[in-house]
Amino acid sequence: xxxxxxxxxxxxxxxxxxxxxEPVGSKALVERHSLxxxxxxxxNDMAALEEEGYxxxxxxxxxxxxxxxxxxxFVDRLSGVKPLTPPERRAIHQFLDDAVDLxxxxxxxxxxxxxxxxxxxxxxxxxxxxxxxxxxxVVTLSxxxxxxxxxxxxxxVEQRIVEVPRPVSDVQLGDVxxxxxxxxxxxxxSSVPDALTDFDVAFAPDDxxxxxxxxxxxxxxxxxxxxxxxxxxxxxHLARYGESFPLAIQPVLxxxxxxxxxxxxxxxxxxxxxxxxxxxxxxPVEGLEATSVITARYARGDRPAASLGIVGPTxxxxxxxxxxVHAVAQYVSRILDEQ
Amino acid sequence: xxxxxxxxxxxxxxxxxxxxxEPVGSKALVERHSLxxxxxxxxNDMAALEEEGYxxxxxxxxxxxxxxxxxxxFVDRLSGVKPLTPPERRAIHQFLDDAVDLxxxxxxxxxxxxxxxxxxxxxxxxxxxxxxxxxxxVVTLSxxxxxxxxxxxxxxVEQRIVEVPRPVSDVQLGDVxxxxxxxxxxxxxSSVPDALTDFDVAFAPDDxxxxxxxxxxxxxxxxxxxxxxxxxxxxxHLARYGESFPLAIQPVLxxxxxxxxxxxxxxxxxxxxxxxxxxxxxxPVEGLEATSVITARYARGDRPAASLGIVGPTxxxxxxxxxxVHAVAQYVSRILDEQ
DNA sequence: GTTGGCACTCGAAGTCCGTGAGTGCCAAGT
DNA sequence: ACTTGGCACTCACGGACTTCGAGTGCCAAC
Numbered sequence: 001x002x003x004x005x006x007x008x009x010x011x012x013x014x015x016x017x018x019x020x021x022e023p024v025g026s027k028a029l030v031e032r033h034s035l036x037x038x039x040x041x042x043x044n045d046m047a048a049l050e051e052e053g054y055x056x057x058x059x060x061x062x063x064x065x066x067x068x069x070x071x072x073x074f075v076d077r078l079s080g081v082k083p084l085t086p087p088e089r090r091a092i093h094q095f096l097d098d099a100v101d102l103x104x105x106x107x108x109x110x111x112x113x114x115x116x117x118x119x120x121x122x123x124x125x126x127x128x129x130x131x132x133x134x135x136x137x138v139v140t141l142s143x144x145x146x147x148x149x150x151x152x153x154x155x156x157v158e159q160r161i162v163e164v165p166r167p168v169s170d171v172q173l174g175d176v177x178x179x180x181x182x183x184x185x186x187x188x189x190s191s192v193p194d195a196l197t198d199f200d201v202a203f204a205p206d207d208x209x210x211x212x213x214x215x216x217x218x219x220x221x222x223x224x225x226x227x228x229x230x231x232x233x234x235x236x237h238l239a240r241y242g243e244s245f246p247l248a249i250q251p252v253l254x255x256x257x258x259x260x261x262x263x264x265x266x267x268x269x270x271x272x273x274x275x276x277x278x279x280x281x282x283x284p285v286e287g288l289e290a291t292s293v294i295t296a297r298y299a300r301g302d303r304p305a306a307s308l309g310i311v312g313p314t315x316x317x318x319x320x321x322x323x324x325v326h327a328v329a330q331y332v333s334r335i336l337d338e339q
Numbered sequence: 340x341x342x343x344x345x346x347x348x349x350x351x352x353x354x355x356x357x358x359x360x361e362p363v364g365s366k367a368l369v370e371r372h373s374l375x376x377x378x379x380x381x382x383n384d385m386a387a388l389e390e391e392g393y394x395x396x397x398x399x400x401x402x403x404x405x406x407x408x409x410x411x412x413f414v415d416r417l418s419g420v421k422p423l424t425p426p427e428r429r430a431i432h433q434f435l436d437d438a439v440d441l442x443x444x445x446x447x448x449x450x451x452x453x454x455x456x457x458x459x460x461x462x463x464x465x466x467x468x469x470x471x472x473x474x475x476x477v478v479t480l481s482x483x484x485x486x487x488x489x490x491x492x493x494x495x496v497e498q499r500i501v502e503v504p505r506p507v508s509d510v511q512l513g514d515v516x517x518x519x520x521x522x523x524x525x526x527x528x529s530s531v532p533d534a535l536t537d538f539d540v541a542f543a544p545d546d547x548x549x550x551x552x553x554x555x556x557x558x559x560x561x562x563x564x565x566x567x568x569x570x571x572x573x574x575x576h577l578a579r580y581g582e583s584f585p586l587a588i589q590p591v592l593x594x595x596x597x598x599x600x601x602x603x604x605x606x607x608x609x610x611x612x613x614x615x616x617x618x619x620x621x622x623p624v625e626g627l628e629a630t631s632v633i634t635a636r637y638a639r640g641d642r643p644a645a646s647l648g649i650v651g652p653t654x655x656x657x658x659x660x661x662x663x664v665h666a667v668a669q670y671v672s673r674i675l676d677e678q
Numbered sequence: 679g680t681t682g683g684c685a686c687t688c689g690a691a692g693t694c695c696g697t698g699a700g701t702g703c704c705a706a707g708t
Numbered sequence: 709a710c711t712t713g714g715c716a717c718t719c720a721c722g723g724a725c726t727t728c729g730a731g732t733g734c735c736a737a738c
Contacts, residue, residue: 025700040712043701061700061718101500139474139490147494151478155486159496161440235574236596239589249588250578257575364731377681382732400687400731681738686731693726700718707712 008035009045010054011078014066018315023063068280068314071292075277075318082319084327088116092331099335102126102155106231109308109332114234116324119312120256122295124266125229126154126305126336128222132188138177138214143167148217152189154300154336160217164210172207176214179203184218192222230262234310241313251287256311261285265293266307275322275329280314290314294321296329300336308332347374348384349393350417353405357654362402407619407653410631414616414657421658423666427455431670438674441465441494445570448647448671453573455663458651459595461634463605464568465493465644465675467561471527477516477553482506487556491528493639493675499556503549511546515553518542523557531561569601573649580652590626595650600624604632605646614661614668619653629653633660635668639675647671 012033016024026042029035035042046064049055054070057063066074084092095112099105106123113121131152139147144167150158179202183195196219200211235256238249255261264285265278278284278293288311295309309325351372355363365378365385374381385403388394393409396402405413423431434451438444445462452460470491478486483506489497518541522534535558539550574595577588594600603624604617617623617632627650634648648664 023700027700038712039700040714041710044711047702057701059718059720062720063700101498134480135476135478137474137476137478137488139476141473141490141492141494145494147490147496149476149488149490149496151480151486151488153480155480155484155500157486157488157496157498159440161494233596236589236592239587239592248578250575253575253578257572362731366731378731379681379683380679383680386733396732398687398689401689402731679738681736683735683737684733686733688731689729691726691728694724696723697721699720702715702717704714705712706714708710 005035005037006045006049007073007078008033009042010049010066010070011074013046013049013055013064014070014074014078017066018317021315023058023065025063028063066315068282071279071314071318072282075279075322079319081275081326082323084116084323088324089327092116092328096331096335105332105335107233109328110231110233113308113310113324113328114237116328117234117310117312117321118240119234119237119310119316119321120232121234121308121310122262122266123231123233123308123332124263124306125231126156126300128152128156128158129189130303130305131156132186133184133192133222134186136177136180136184136218138173138180140168140173146173146214148214148221150218150221158221160221162213162217164213168210172210175203175207176211179211180214180218189222193219228259228263230259230266232256232262237312248290252291252311255285255287265311266295266309275326276309277318277322292316292318294318294325296325298329298332298336300333305333305336344374344376345384345388346412346417347372348381349388349405349409350413352385352388352394352403353409353413353417356405357656360654362397362404364402367402405654407621410618410653410657411621414618414661418658420614420665421662423455423662427663428666431455431666435670435674444671444674446572448667449570449572452647452649452663452667453576455667456573456649456651456660457579458573458576458649458655458660459571460573460647460649461601461605462570462572462647462671463602463645464570465495465639467491467495467497468528469642469644470495471525472523472531472561473525475516475519475523475557477512477519479507479512485512485553487553487560489557489560497560499560501552501556503552507549511549514542514546515550518550519553519557528561532558567598567602569598569605571595571601576651587629591630591650594624594626604650605634605648614665615648616657616661631655631657633657633664635664637668637675638672644672644675 012029013024016029016032026039026046029042030039046055050064053067054073055064056067058065092112096108099108106125110121110123131154133150134153135151137149141147144164146162146164146168148160148162183199184192187195196215199215200208203211235253238252275294275296280292281289283289283291283293290313291311292314293309293311295307297304297307299305308329310321351368352363355368355371365381368381369378385394389403392406393412394403395406397404431451435447438447445464449460449462470493472489473492474490476488480486483503485501485503485507487499487501522538523531526534535554538554539547542550574592577591614633614635619631620628622628622630622632629652630650631653632648632650634646636643636646638644647668649660
């Protein structure tokens with residue numbers, strides 16, 4: 001009973017603080033929520049909550065503000081995931097259905113997510129590591145430059161440019177191409193390294209160097225996890241917090257410019273269904289101590305593909321944002337599946 | 340004599356304001372620059388300059404600040420383009436020489452430019468309109484989905500996905516592919532539309548729909564100026580102006596999220612050699628009234644390819660920034676040329 | 679055309695309250 | 709054993725007031 005009300009108080013504090021962005025006091029709390037007790041009682045609960053580390057006062061004689069720990073408890077036990085409204089769902093549909101290719105899906109998704117959540121959005125390209133090779137093509141750009149194209153079953157195209165020391169004849173090229181196709185076409189990426197070991201030995205001695213170079217480039221394209229590309233959008237939302245809040249945007253913008261950082265933010269998402277929330281200091285990235293990251297995985301068919309999510313201030317609308325991230329991940333999965 | 344000193348005063352004001360970001364007064368001016376006259380004289384000149392609209396006072400009894408017009412005069416007549424230091428040149432070299440493909444060149448360039456100028460950097464992909472088709476490839480992704488790849492002579496790969504109503508046989512596909520190659524391989528983009536008119540009539544009636552769909556996709560890829568892609572970087576620099584300056588970053592970030600806007604910023608650059616500077620309100624984009632844009636064209640071989648540049652507050656170091664933009668454009672031209 | 683002098687302006691920064699939201703604690707009430 | 713009203717206390721915030729000084733325009737003298 002007692003414990004229960006305390007949690008209700010915490011929930012109310014989080015909700016009020018998120019909507020007003022101002023420290024919330026006992027009196028205001030009683031007025032805005034029908035808690036059925038007096039401010040004095042609330043004060044006792046607040047003192048307890050503060051003791052336990054869930055809330056804090058910016059200074060004596062100010063209202064309370066949730067701590068990271070408070071948000072954590074709120075997310076874990078006090079809030080659900082708010083489903084989207086039908087109009088929102090419809091908007092997602094319309095927006096994503098018009099996408100023409102994979103790049104377009106990614107760009108549209110990031111825009112959509114930024115718009116829905118009014119936060120900075122991140123979308124990772126589907127992982128290559130579970131893709132397979134649909135087709136390989138080798139084309140000359142000039143006499144000593146080749147471009148190798150690897151088309152995956154997901155419609156993604158990886159390219160690598162190879163410089164060769166000596167001009168390549170059409171015959172040589174044809175030879176390499178056909179052997180390459182035989183070796184790796186329709187094989188999963190994971191088996192390509194095996195398939196290409198000793199790729200060069202079958203060639204005439206003069207062509208072995210060429211074969212080696214091509215094989216190396218293919219290998220690089222397949223293993224180098226260049227799939228780890230992240231699209232970013234909605235950074236303007238960062239500027240919305242009119243300096244009044246403890247969110248210095250410079251370090252955040254800086255962090256977001258690093259692909260590596262973006263990958264780390266998205267990378268550690270857990271299970272497929274759930275939405276992952278990382279709050280404030282829980283976040284492994286320097287410069288983002290005052291932000292929370294909400295991510296979800298999306299899938300292609302039955303296998304997880306990659307993650308998407310948002311970055312925003314810790315005092316955000318968790319239920320709503322989690323709902324949006326979840327919904328978008330689902331829809332992206334569906335879109336990819338259709339293709 | 341008189342006229343000359345007035346210009347010297349304007350130059351001094353711009354230089355001081357750019358370095359201190361504070362309105363500059365007559366006394367400070369005399370102290371920091373050896374103008375050889377007294378503050379009172381400077382005041383007279385300042386009054387004249389203000390009369391003519393080159394400088395303004397934020398409020399009575401404050402120093403002067405250059406107006407957009409003042410910066411314009413400064414750029415046109417008072418400042419040169421500051422060449423880079425040898426170490427800087429070396430850094431550019433090293434940084435760009437490691438690029439492995441076109442995407443990489445673009446990404447590295449934008450980083451480099453942002454770092455050198457400490458401003459937001461923009462780099463446009465080389466124009467496709469002057470490219471020619473190196474090779475075309477058609478590959479099936481599933482029975483009813485094809486992917487068309489167009490490899491340009493600059494090593495860029497354009498892709499389009501085509502949905503076809505009926506499954507396509509290997510024979511049909513081979514037919515389409517070979518005819519497509521005959522029709523457009525090694526032709527400049529500009530002549531592709533002509534080359535593809537009536538592409539379908541040579542096919543068997545049953546295959547004409549397929550041919551039409553493929554031709555349409557190729558045409559779209561070639562004409563849709565999808566070359567108009569801009570890479571953006573260094574947005575964190577926007578946050579450097581600690582709120583103290585009349586640069587609200589939100590509208591700027593918003594503007595920079597629109598590809599269309601970026602293209603407009605880069606699009607109207609003038610001649611190949613010169614660096615274009617657009618100051619404050621001269622800028623055609625809403626939200627960027629308080630920023631200046633400095634752009635330069637880069638080339639591939641002898642033909643202009645596209646533009647790159649930076650966006651920053653009007654009170655920036657014009658000579659240095661112009662130097663950096665110019666130098667980077669040159670180096671990018673060189674790199675592209677080598678490839 | 680230049681200069682020193684001088685009165686004037688006015689934003690920035692500091693100081694000094696008054697106000698009020700908010701707190702913690704306590705004793706009384708249920 | 710909680711809850712509650714009462715009460716003294718704290719302290720950030722905002723307004724009013726003042727001081728300070730950089731900077732100005734103007735003018736008479738050089």
